[in-house]
Amino acid sequence: MGLSQVDIEKVRHLHDVDSATDYLFSHMKISKALEDALDYSSQAHINQFRKSGEPYIVHPILVASIVSSITNDELMAIAALLHDVVEDTPITIDEIADKFGKDVAHLVEGLTKIDDIRDTELVPSSSDEKLVVSALSFRKMLLASIDDVRVLVIKLCDRLHNMLTLDSLPPHKQLRIAEETLVVYAPIAHRLGISFLKNILEDLSFGYLFKEEKHHIDNYLDSNFHAIEMKLEEFKQLMQKLLITNGFCEDEVEIISRVKHRYSIYLKMQRKGVGIDEVLDLLAVRILTQDPVKCYKILGLIHLHFRPLSSRFKDYIAIAKDNGYQTIHTTVFYNTAIFEVQIRTFEMHKTAELGVAAHWKYKSGGNNIKLDWLNNLGYQNESVEDFYELIKNDLYSDDIVVFSPKGKPYTLPRGAVALDYAYAVHSEVGNCADSSLINKTRAPLLSELHNGDIVKINIVDDTVTRCSWIDAVKTSKAKANMRTNCNARIRDINFKSSVNIVSTAMNLNHARVEEWFETINCERRSNIPCDIDNYREVINKYTTEISKNSRFKGFLSRHRFKLKSTVISGIEIFSISNISDVVFDYCCHPKVGDEIVAFLEKGKAHVHHKMCKNAMKKMEVHEKMLFVRWERQNIYHYNVIVSLHNEKGALAKFLTYLVKLNIDISLVELGKDSGDYIRYCEIGFESNEADINTLRAKIEKKIKVIHLICTDDAYKN
Numbered sequence: 255m256g257l258s259q260v261d262i263e264k265v266r267h268l269h270d271v272d273s274a275t276d277y278l279f280s281h282m283k284i285s286k287a288l289e290d291a292l293d294y295s296s297q298a299h300i301n302q303f304r305k306s307g308e309p310y311i312v313h314p315i316l317v318a319s320i321v322s323s324i325t326n327d328e329l330m331a332i333a334a335l336l337h338d339v340v341e342d343t344p345i346t347i348d349e350i351a352d353k354f355g356k357d358v359a360h361l362v363e364g365l366t367k368i369d370d371i372r373d374t375e376l377v378p379s380s381s382d383e384k385l386v387v388s389a390l391s392f393r394k395m396l397l398a399s400i401d402d403v404r405v406l407v408i409k410l411c412d413r414l415h416n417m418l419t420l421d422s423l424p425p426h427k428q429l430r431i432a433e434e435t436l437v438v439y440a441p442i443a444h445r446l447g448i449s450f451l452k453n454i455l456e457d458l459s460f461g462y463l464f465k466e467e468k469h470h471i472d473n474y475l476d477s478n479f480h481a482i483e484m485k486l487e488e489f490k491q492l493m494q495k496l497l498i499t500n501g502f503c504e505d506e507v508e509i510i511s512r513v514k515h516r517y518s519i520y521l522k523m524q525r526k527g528v529g530i531d532e533v534l535d536l537l538a539v540r541i542l543t544q545d546p547v548k549c550y551k552i553l554g555l556i557h558l559h560f561r562p563l564s565s566r567f568k569d570y571i572a573i574a575k576d577n578g579y580q581t582i583h584t585t586v587f588y589n590t591a592i593f594e595v596q597i598r599t600f601e602m603h604k605t606a607e608l609g610v611a612a613h614w615k616y617k618s619g620g621n622n623i624k625l626d627w628l629n630n631l632g633y634q635n636e637s638v639e640d641f642y643e644l645i646k647n648d649l650y651s652d653d654i655v656v657f658s659p660k661g662k663p664y665t666l667p668r669g670a671v672a673l674d675y676a677y678a679v680h681s682e683v684g685n686c687a688d689s690s691l692i693n694k695t696r697a698p699l700l701s702e703l704h705n706g707d708i709v710k711i712n713i714v715d716d717t718v719t720r721c722s723w724i725d726a727v728k729t730s731k732a733k734a735n736m737r738t739n740c741n742a743r744i745r746d747i748n749f750k751s752s753v754n755i756v757s758t759a760m761n762l763n764h765a766r767v768e769e770w771f772e773t774i775n776c777e778r779r780s781n782i783p784c785d786i787d788n789y790r791e792v793i794n795k796y797t798t799e800i801s802k803n804s805r806f807k808g809f810l811s812r813h814r815f816k817l818k819s820t821v822i823s824g825i826e827i828f829s830i831s832n833i834s835d836v837v838f839d840y841c842c843h844p845k846v847g848d849e850i851v852a853f854l855e856k857g858k859a860h861v862h863h864k865m866c867k868n869a870m871k872k873m874e875v876h877e878k879m880l881f882v883r884w885e886r887q888n889i890y891h892y893n894v895i896v897s898l899h900n901e902k903g904a905l906a907k908f909l910t911y912l913v914k915l916n917i918d919i920s921l922v923e924l925g926k927d928s929g930d931y932i933r934y935c936e937i938g939f940e941s942n943e944a945d946i947n948t949l950r951a952k953i954e955k956k957i958k959v960i961h962l963i964c965t966d967d968a969y970k971n
Contacts, residue, residue, distance in 0.1 A: 261323070262454060265316055266418045269308045271296070274315040281322035282331050291332040291354060298336075298343040306422035313415060314338060320411040324448070324608055327404070333361035334408050340366045364405035365412070406442055410451050413439045417458040432462035447578050447609025456517035464520065471516050474530045482537065485591050486511040490539055492588070493556075493595075497541075500555055507552075508542040508600075538594035542603050546571055549597045553582055556595055560586035566594075568705070571602070573655045573663045578605050656707045666703065670728040673699040673720075676711045677732040684735055686713040700726050719743040721865060744849075745780055747864055747873070751851055752782035754879035758854060759793060759817070759830050764876045770796060782881075783851065786828055789881055790817060821885050827852065827859050828881040834858055842866035846884060854878040890944055893921075894953065895936045895961040905935060911956045917941050934960065 268274050275292065282288060295314055302310035318334035321327075332354055339345050340362060347366070351359035417435055420428050436459040443452035461468050475482065490511050497507055514522075514536050522533045530536070541552055549571060556562075566585040574580045581598040598606065653665050656675055664678045672692060676699070677684030690697050691710040700723065703709065721740040724733055757767040771779050781788045817828045822836040824846065834857045842863040844850050849864035853872055859880050862869035873879070898904045905922075912919060921938030943949045950962050 262418070265319065265415065268316060269306070269312060271309055271311055271315070274312045274319070278315050278319040278322065278331075281319050282326065282328070285328060287354070288328060288331060288335075291335045291358075294353065295335045295339060298339045298345055302342065304419070304422065306419060310338075310342075313419075316415050317408070317412045320414055321408055324407065324411070324451075329355075329357050330361065330404055330408055333358050333365070333404075334411065336362050337365045337408060337412060341369050360402065361405055361408065364402060365409060368405070368409055403446065406446060407448070410439055410443050410446075410448065410455070414451060414455060414458075417455060420458070420462065428462050432459040435459045436463065443609075447575075447605065448607070449579075449609070450607050453515045453518070457515050460517040460520060467520055468516055471519055471530060475513065482513060486513075486537055486539070489537075489588055489591075489593055493539060493541065496555055496559060497552065502543075502548075502552075506544055506548070510540045510542070512538050512540065514538065537591060538596065540596045540598070540603075542598060542600050545599060549582055549599060552597050553584065556584065556586060556597075560588055562586050563592070571598070575653065575665060578609065581606060654703060654705045656703050656705075656709050659708060659710050667728050670703050671700045671726065672697060672703060672709055672711070673723065674727050674729045674732045675703060675709045677727075677729060677735055679711065681731070681735050683711055683713060684732060685717040685739060686715065687718065688712050688714045699723075719865070744864065747851070747870065748780040748783050750870075750873040751879055752779050754873060754876055755782060755789070755881055756792065756796070757876070758878040758880065760796065786817075786881060786883075789828070793817070817881070822859070824885045825850075825852075825859065825861060826883050826885050829854075829859075832857065833880070836861060839866075839868070841868045850882055850884070852880045852882040854880050889940050889942065891938070891940055891965045892946075892949065893936065893938050893961075893963050893965050894959060895934055896953070896957045896959055898935050898957070908935075908957055912937070912939065912953075915941070915952055938965075 264277070268277060278292075292315070296311045299310040299314070304310055304313060314335045314337060317337065318331045321330050321334045336350060336354070336358065340347055340350065347359050347363050350362050413435055416431065420431060423431070435455050440452050440455040440459065443449075443455060490509050493509055494507075498504065514533065519530060519533055519536065523530060543549060543552060563585040566583070568583040571580045571582055580602045581596050583594065583596055585592060585594050654668050654670065655663050655665055657663055658679065664675060666674055666678060672690035673684060673687055676687040676690070687699055689712045690699050690701065691712070692701055692703070692707050694708070717739055719739050720736055721743070724736050724740070727733055727736065753764050753767050753771065756762075757764045760767075779792075782792055783789075817830065818832075820827045820829065820833050822833065823838075825836045827833050827836070831854075833854075836852075837858050837860045838844065839860050839862055842865075844861065844863040850861050851864050851866075851869055851873075852859040852861045853869075854860075855878075859882060861882060862872075896908070898908065905924075909919060909922070918940040919937060920940065921936070923936045924934075941949060943952075946962060946964055950959055953959055953962070
């Protein structure tokens with residue numbers, strides 16, 4: 255069932271064809287089809303060698319061996335033997351199909367497609383953007399492989415062997431491949447439920463990316479090896495005795511002890527801010543038995559004889575994870591140690607280790623495994639950066655399980671809110687969510703959910719747009735839907751206001767402007783309220799077109815459509831007529847930087863937030879509107895180091911002084927004491943002052959400046 259650590263080390267040290275072939279046939283029964291594929295691949299890769307100097311064919315043979323350790327699917331083993339043939343030799347997919355059948359060709363084509371995408375999309379290893387580009391690679395790989403999960407499994411096995419032989423590559427390539435493995439491939443293994451592959455890929459990558467941290471963890475585990483083994487063995491024997499004295503036969507249960515894998519220890523230390531000796535589930539035993547009922551009997555015996563940590567109990571048998579994982583998790587005290595205990599059936603153990611590979615069935619070359627999570631990761635309209643932000647919660651966060659009022663379980667990332675649950679139920683439920691009931695108590699939609707909560711969502715008839723809530727939800731599905739709704743709402747507002755702005759400027763009926771807008775580019779129309787240059791171009795285009803009609807010549811000679819800029823109360827207004835004042839309406843009173851719209855009333859500009867409902871009502875009845883934006887100010891970013899006298903309130907007094915200079919502080923960092931009286935303080939801030947010398951003089955009226963630099967331009971100091 256998968257590869258043990260002994261197997262991994264064996265694969266790592268197999269470098270000749272005969273040994274690799276023997277190892278393959280120790281996992282997969284010899285057949286003519288498999289031998290034919292081996293011969294075909296050997297001939298295709300003849301005279302090809304890896305960076306390590308070994309014959310290239312050793313690699314596909316060992317990839318096929320790893321595949322065979324996961325599943326006895328012969329077609330997958332054949333595809334693994336042939337996975338590099340199309341990319342590295344003149345052989346075509348059609349030739350593969352003729353020789354080995356369409357199903358094998360389909361798998362090889364999927365693997366080749368992944369490699370093509372990787373080669374095209376990944377930036378050079380010297381780039382700082384490796385992580386983001388790996389996210390793009392991940393997205394496109396999923397989209398290329400989504401029709402057959404077997405392609406992903408073979409690719410994971412290919413990546414595992416590449417990681418085992420990574421030492422033969424130069425250091426910069428080792429880092430790139432390790433990072434790509436950690437960001438792209440290990441999460442896929444996790445989502446497919448193939449835990450042994452996920453753990454191995456993570457630990458191998460960890461060793462290259464965080465050498466010092468891994469060395470520290472290895473040292474601790476090596477130094478404490480005997481103590482850890484003694485604790486585990488003592489607890490394991492105690493478990494065995496407890497079960498046998500309570501009616502279990504020896505052949506009914508199997509107890510496995512383990513230490514948490516390295517990368518998982520590292521992540522726990524990082525997330526909790528603790529040392530390795532404070533990681534609660536460092537030591538664990540796994541108890542395997544024959545059926546689910548016995549799992550609960552074992553749980554009862556453990557809780558009756560050991561004090562459990564109730565906050566760390568999870569029942570994934572009753573409520574399986576999305577990838578099919580089923581196990582009871584509990585954590586108990588014994589002597590001075592804490593042990594995690596996992597209880598599952600032998601069949602559940604197979605599923606936990608091998609995931610989707612444990613139970614597949616194929617029909618006419620396809621497979622019947624439904625992976626909803628794959629479908630939910632197709633963010634095709636997002637930028638690379640947005641895509642990575644969207645998926646990272648889905649891939650890396652811990653899960654909680656909440657329930658519908660009818661008891662249907664929903665798995666959500668830790669920190670998810672009621673609105674996340676609404677979108678998990680259905681996109682329309684999320685879009686139309688109005689309020690929620692959590693455990694029968696009315697609660698806001700942004701209330702954080704906890705394991706076991708029962709959630710009900712009350713809905714309204716229309717979509718509710720919540721642009722300011724996008725950062726508050728956790729799931730990618732909620733974020734993507736809310737962003738789509740928000741963009742659609744803003745586009746609709748821009749369309750409506752563009753008609754009103756142009757008709758106001760030209761003193762035309764809105765129907766005439768709407769009719770003319772039908773003839774121009776939609777994107778240009780929607781940009782009118784946001785882009786002054788585009789607004790001017792649209793007016794010029796209109797006047798040019800109507801001037802060709804003799805009936806309008808007199809009208810145009812009397813009306814010069816020249817937009818004048820006026821700045822009042824921090825708002826810049828572009829208008830044909832004179833504007834006497836700016837009024838911020840009480841219904842929404844926008845803050846500086848918010849998106850805004852303005853209506854013309856008695857020579858005054860009445861400013862609203864763009865999303866204001868009252869503003870929308872005014873737009874719909876075509877009230878006169880103006881082009882407005884916040885006054886553009888030159889902001890300069892500075893960094894200063896000053897020396898403070900070590901006296902009570904010195905820093906507070908200085909910061910108050912900076913505020914009086916109209917300085918916006920973004921960073922305050924105190925350095926170490928130097929002597930008994932002086933302390934250095936570093937401050938990052940923004941200012942309208944362009945002249946650094948003038949600024950220095952103002953600051954030095956209050957305090958000694960050690961260093962002042964404009965971070966917009968390092969040469970301005």
